[in-house]
Amino acid sequence: MNDASRYWVATAPIGATSVLAEELKAFGAADIAERSSDIKFEGTLETGYRTCLWSRAATRVFLSLGEIDASSSASLYAAAKRIDWRDHLRAGATLACVCSGGNAAIRHTIYGAQLLKDAVCDGMRESTGARPDVRPERPDVLLHLHVEGQAARLSLDFSGESLHRRGYRQEGGRAPLKENVAAAVLLRAGWSEICERGGLLVDPMCGSGTFLIEGASIAADAAPGLGRGYFGFSGWRGHDAALWERLQGEARARRAARTPRRCVLGFDADADAVRISLANAENAGLAEWLHVEKRALAAQQRPPANEGLVVCNPPYGERIGAETELSALYTELGRVLREEFTGWQAALLTGNPSLARNLGVYAKRTHRFFNGPIECRLLRFELGPAAAQRPREEVRADWAVRAGAQMFANRLRKNLQKLEPWALGEQVECYRLYDADMPEYAFAIDLYGREPRHVYVQEYAAPKTVNPESARERRREVLAVLPEALSVPLAQVHSRLRKPQKGASQYEKRAATNERYRVREGGLSFWVNFRDYLDTGLFLDHRLTRALLRGWADGADFLNLFCYTGTATVYAAAGSARSTTSVDLSNTYLEWAHENLVLNGFGDEKHALQRADCLEWLDERAEEGPRFDLIFLDPPTFSNSKRMQGVIDVQRDHVGMIRRAMALLRSGGRLVFSTNFTKFKLDAEALGDFLVADLSAQTIPKDFERNPRIHRCYLVTRAGGIWPNLTNRRR
Numbered sequence: 001m002n003d004a005s006r007y008w009v010a011t012a013p014i015g016a017t018s019v020l021a022e023e024l025k026a027f028g029a030a031d032i033a034e035r036s037s038d039i040k041f042e043g044t045l046e047t048g049y050r051t052c053l054w055s056r057a058a059t060r061v062f063l064s065l066g067e068i069d070a071s072s073s074a075s076l077y078a079a080a081k082r083i084d085w086r087d088h089l090r091a092g093a094t095l096a097c098v099c100s101g102g103n104a105a106i107r108h109t110i111y112g113a114q115l116l117k118d119a120v121c122d123g124m125r126e127s128t129g130a131r132p133d134v135r136p137e138r139p140d141v142l143l144h145l146h147v148e149g150q151a152a153r154l155s156l157d158f159s160g161e162s163l164h165r166r167g168y169r170q171e172g173g174r175a176p177l178k179e180n181v182a183a184a185v186l187l188r189a190g191w192s193e194i195c196e197r198g199g200l201l202v203d204p205m206c207g208s209g210t211f212l213i214e215g216a217s218i219a220a221d222a223a224p225g226l227g228r229g230y231f232g233f234s235g236w237r238g239h240d241a242a243l244w245e246r247l248q249g250e251a252r253a254r255r256a257a258r259t260p261r262r263c264v265l266g267f268d269a270d271a272d273a274v275r276i277s278l279a280n281a282e283n284a285g286l287a288e289w290l291h292v293e294k295r296a297l298a299a300q301q302r303p304p305a306n307e308g309l310v311v312c313n314p315p316y317g318e319r320i321g322a323e324t325e326l327s328a329l330y331t332e333l334g335r336v337l338r339e340e341f342t343g344w345q346a347a348l349l350t351g352n353p354s355l356a357r358n359l360g361v362y363a364k365r366t367h368r369f370f371n372g373p374i375e376c377r378l379l380r381f382e383l384g385p386a387a388a389q390r391p392r393e394e395v396r397a398d399w400a401v402r403a404g405a406q407m408f409a410n411r412l413r414k415n416l417q418k419l420e421p422w423a424l425g426e427q428v429e430c431y432r433l434y435d436a437d438m439p440e441y442a443f444a445i446d447l448y449g450r451e452p453r454h455v456y457v458q459e460y461a462a463p464k465t466v467n468p469e470s471a472r473e474r475r476r477e478v479l480a481v482l483p484e485a486l487s488v489p490l491a492q493v494h495s496r497l498r499k500p501q502k503g504a505s506q507y508e509k510r511a512a513t514n515e516r517y518r519v520r521e522g523g524l525s526f527w528v529n530f531r532d533y534l535d536t537g538l539f540l541d542h543r544l545t546r547a548l549l550r551g552w553a554d555g556a557d558f559l560n561l562f563c564y565t566g567t568a569t570v571y572a573a574a575g576s577a578r579s580t581t582s583v584d585l586s587n588t589y590l591e592w593a594h595e596n597l598v599l600n601g602f603g604d605e606k607h608a609l610q611r612a613d614c615l616e617w618l619d620e621r622a623e624e625g626p627r628f629d630l631i632f633l634d635p636p637t638f639s640n641s642k643r644m645q646g647v648i649d650v651q652r653d654h655v656g657m658i659r660r661a662m663a664l665l666r667s668g669g670r671l672v673f674s675t676n677f678t679k680f681k682l683d684a685e686a687l688g689d690f691l692v693a694d695l696s697a698q699t700i701p702k703d704f705e706r707n708p709r710i711h712r713c714y715l716v717t718r719a720g721g722i723w724p725n726l727t728n729r730r731r
Helices: 017-026 045-054 073-082 109-128 179-188 191-196 210-219 241-256 271-284 322-340 353-359 403-425 468-486 540-552 567-574 587-599 614-620 650-662
Strands: 006-011 030-034 038-043 060-069 094-102 141-148 151-157 200-203 264-268 290-294 308-312 345-350 365-371 374-382 431-435 443-448 454-460 493-498 517-521 524-528 557-561 579-584 607-611 628-633 665-675 690-694 712-718
Touching: 006 045, 017 030, 017 038, 017 045, 017 179, 038 045, 045 060, 045 241, 060 073, 073 109, 094 109, 109 141, 179 191, 179 210, 179 308, 179 345, 179 365, 179 374, 191 200, 191 210, 191 308, 200 210, 210 264, 210 271, 210 290, 210 308, 264 271, 271 290, 322 353, 345 353, 353 374, 353 468, 403 431, 403 468, 431 540, 443 468, 454 468, 468 493, 524 567, 524 587, 540 567, 540 628, 540 665, 557 567, 557 614, 567 579, 567 587, 567 628, 579 587, 579 614, 587 607, 614 650, 628 650, 650 665, 650 712
Parallel strands: 094 141, 200 264, 200 308, 264 290, 308 345, 454 493, 557 579, 557 628, 579 607, 628 665
Antiparallel strands: 006 038, 006 060, 030 038, 060 151, 141 151, 345 374, 365 374, 431 443, 443 454, 517 524, 665 712, 690 712
């Protein structure tokens, strides 16, 4: 049976599938059908094992169990349950299920995974009398369901975990290069052949050493999967332990047959990067193949070898303003390549191809690669006189004088002329200046503070139909005109790429600079951070909502659920609330909330901060009865944080959340519910026993008038409760 041909799917980063296809041929695969990010093929069980053990480019390997009907949730459940899972799960085996894709019936991947899990467990219970235990991390059997159209492909995840996790990385940089991307780059650039001819590999900006270690692994003929302690087939009932042990023994023998030589050289100006590279190489058992030392880029010299490959993944500039700083780096890198490595090959993986123009070297080949979500270009060079660009005066595009850039600058000035007098009159220091007013310039631009003033730029992710280079050109134009148009130094311009977030990622940390600035709003002070998170810590569109809460807080016991950085709590405290309670699951944000309270003189014990899942917290206090006079409920649109029980979907769950919170509201009290879900529709019928007033129009500040669906806001009270007279004053 193990010699029988089976159907498989192997995934790889975009750009690496052609490399993976060559590997699969060597592993005995047949009928190889290559796509942009995966390959379908036929092969025996040994082919699947060899792919897991030896593939340097693969991300995951799936053993197909067939296609099933996914036209409805009921049909998917029934089809999955009909499978005899005793062929795959032993008694007492643990199970996990994941889902990708979707259709009209299976809209959420979590729901699809739950359906599959229920079908398997119910089927096993009927056939064996016992349900398998579910273990999300490293289960004995990991099933994968991919829904596409009316059908779903059901597979056993043979790899279990992403194959890029070789097991040697203890530390990485801020955005480390994935191991299988690095290996695919090296194989595409011809490192195997160069190494066999006695050449060297040099990374002049090695970072945490991913290129170095993958290059050494190729030189040492080391199977990348040999050091992994877990695969998805380990607890599978069809696993052939003897065959797997034979293949591992073969891999150990091949590695032992290679005599180590220091053919991989790494350099970095950062001593910590050198330390991390050496530690990772030691963990991989490849330290004898490497030499790593601290050396600045400008001090690079070609080692004594006639042939070699220079490879690097230089910074590409995450924030607006970085391109200016990095131009000099790329220029210096080009000088080093031209002057020190004549006769060698070079491979440059960059997430910002336009910066490569500063190299002064023609690329003989260009390949599209993805490192995680980052679209990159692999540029390959033959270093020599023919590759050097002809000497000429450095030419740079003058982005600021482009017609589009000038129109954008004029719009900024026009908006500033309109909004600045209003902001001064209302004592508003932080406001939105521009929000994709010109569709081709899809940015949201906020001003923070006055002396000094900071500009926070959020670039909306371009749709797939937009050419990435066109989007980069728009970005450069924005960079060119922002400082002059707003009289703000480039160092005080901060940016983020804003795109739909999944789970709790909208609140996850993006960096670790811990740079924060003090700004004023409504006579109060708040700490903001422009670099470490997707949001700054101060939601500007909630300015009027916070003002309403302050006006209603006098003598009230105030509850702030999903409190984030506690800005609403500070407003309530400033409105003479008798007490405040702020609840959030994040320690980081609770600490931030505490600092905001202390900054405004509200650090005493009557302002409580509690770390908890807000919904669990509400349930635990339901029996205590009403204890708050004013509640602010502003949940995330969607969250499946691992620290939470269950999943929050604000559209689906808002009625239950409001009812739970209303159980704690005293007679005559007010609950303010807010959401930034632009497609939100309140289920008024399900809340028919409460009085609900739509405050959305009244709480949209003047600077957000161009985007009236930025948030939805409602006042909820009990029948006979207090109804305020609301003004429509825009601040």
